[in-house]
Amino acid sequence: MRKITAGLFIAADGVVESPEQWHFPYFNDEMGAAVGAQLGAADTVLLGRVTYDGFAAAWPGREDAGGEDAPMAKALGDARKVVVSRSDLAFAWRNSEQLKGDLVEGVTALKQEEGGPIGMSGSISVVRALLAAGLIDELHLFVHPIAVGKGLRLFDGHAEPIRLKLLENTVFSTGVLHTVYGPADN
Known part of the structure; x- marks a missing residue:
């Protein structure tokens, strides 16, 4: 069965909404490597429409520009979305399709297909x-040392x-805490 990994930027107060407004001052090579390992290693990327729209507006242009993040942009472009x-x-955006029908049934079927990891972001x-x-x-949570104060929280x-069970925990030099959780053994 394929594995699903989900990555979220989250503020210390639990806010996950609009990370583009508070996340970037904390982004560095450490975080880039961790995000790349989680999302860039996936051969399938599962996204909600709003996140997809943001990705589709940004990543193809980054791939075409050939800059520093072009390898990640190419990996995302080549992945099944x-x-x-x-x-x-x-x-x-190439290799994009829509999940039809019930979410849980569709994702359960997707996990049963042949292939590598399924990555999620946002x-x-x-x-x-x-x-x-x-x-x-x-569940990869990149906990940022900032309290945003308002906005959608992951578990609202x-x-x-x-x-959940803690699988891994790393502190980046920016103070961001990368925690990886898996389902708890019941």
Whole structure:
């Protein structure tokens, strides 16, 4: 069975919304390597529509520009991108398709297919639903040393506890804490 890894930038107060407004001062080579290992190693990327739209607006141009992040941009472009949305979508970025039908059933089927890891970035509502369904194998939280104060939090309004087990923990020189959680053994 394929493994799903989800990565999120998260503030110390739990906010995951709009990381583009507070995340970049903390980005460095350490974080780039960790994100690259989690997301760049995936042959399939599972994204919500809003996250996909942001990626599709940025990464193809970065690949074409050939700059420092061109290898990551190429890896994302070459990966199969499966987009979760209730609306019908049209895609301009190569290797993109829409997940049709029920989210949990569709992702369960995706995990059963042949292939390598399935990576996720952002896509908060999708991550929430897949965590609740027990379909995420590794949750990579990049906890930033900032309290944003307002915004969507990862676990807001979750009805049932989700037990997790710490798999790995690294502190970057910027003070960002990279924690990797997996499902707790019950």
